[in-house]
Amino acid sequence: MAKSVLLISRQAPWAGIAAAEALDIALAAGAFDLPLSILFMDDGVLQLLDQQQPLALQQKDLSANLQALPMFGIEQLYVAQHCLTERGLAESTLVMTAERLDDQQIQQLIREYDYVVTL
Template structure:
């Protein structure tokens, strides 16, 4: 039986390779039918903002990777409500649908998975 995995992505898309690596792990795991989900936390919530212009920073746009997650079986996407609020993103359109969780829901979410990877 496959172990379930939660990938916690905490880096902004322009802050280094962490954001891309988290998405790559999710896509690879999904391709092998590994039961997994992603949680966007802290600056990782910036990955979800729609309409980013990554080219202005000479970066690759992660939007296509986010859009591909459901195609690879990664359908459980979560975002920390407090992280959105602290960054002024509460009413900002997101590039993909993600379930917003308050702080009290984060602990139970972590307990649902066999493995938790933070990037």
Template sequence: MKSMLIISRQGPWSGPGAREALDIALAGGAFDLPLGLLFLDDGVFQLVANQHPTSLEQKDLTANLQALPLFGVESLYASARSLQERGLEGATLKLAVEVLDDSALTALIDRYDQVLTL
């Protein structure tokens, strides 16, 4: 079975990409597809706690994020550069992710058979 890395690059409320990335990850996990999920660029904003999506008339993605490990999606990563550029720290995120520098990101991407960017 081929492995897949999903790269989520959109903020949680900037369009459908964040939700679609989570939906694909949850579906893949339900079918035991070996996959990882990488939060990159504005995608790291999905990991920030205490967001208020109802004020934007959006659905909260927190439940989807918290369900990832329940569906077997445990390979979760975030870009150290993306976090730093946005003033975020790995210790303050609502989801446990492995924070990777640029060289580790390159190695990560090379490990997967397929890469899907949303």
């Protein structure tokens, strides 16, 4: 059985290339049909916000890459509830369906995967 990866994406979407490069790890796993899920934490939760306007920063729309994930077989997205709450985003609309996890559920999630990659 293929070994599984939990990718923890912690970088804000427009603070450089890091968030996009994290997402590329997920897309590559999908291309090879390997099991990978993504947990958005810290400023990484900002990637999930709807109605962003990256063009104002002359940036490519990262949410388009996010929305490509299901086509690559990456269907399971998680988001740390406390990171949304800390940023006043607890009630915000997210661009993708992501399961909201409390800290205990995050601990449990991490235990379920063979590898954890944090970017």
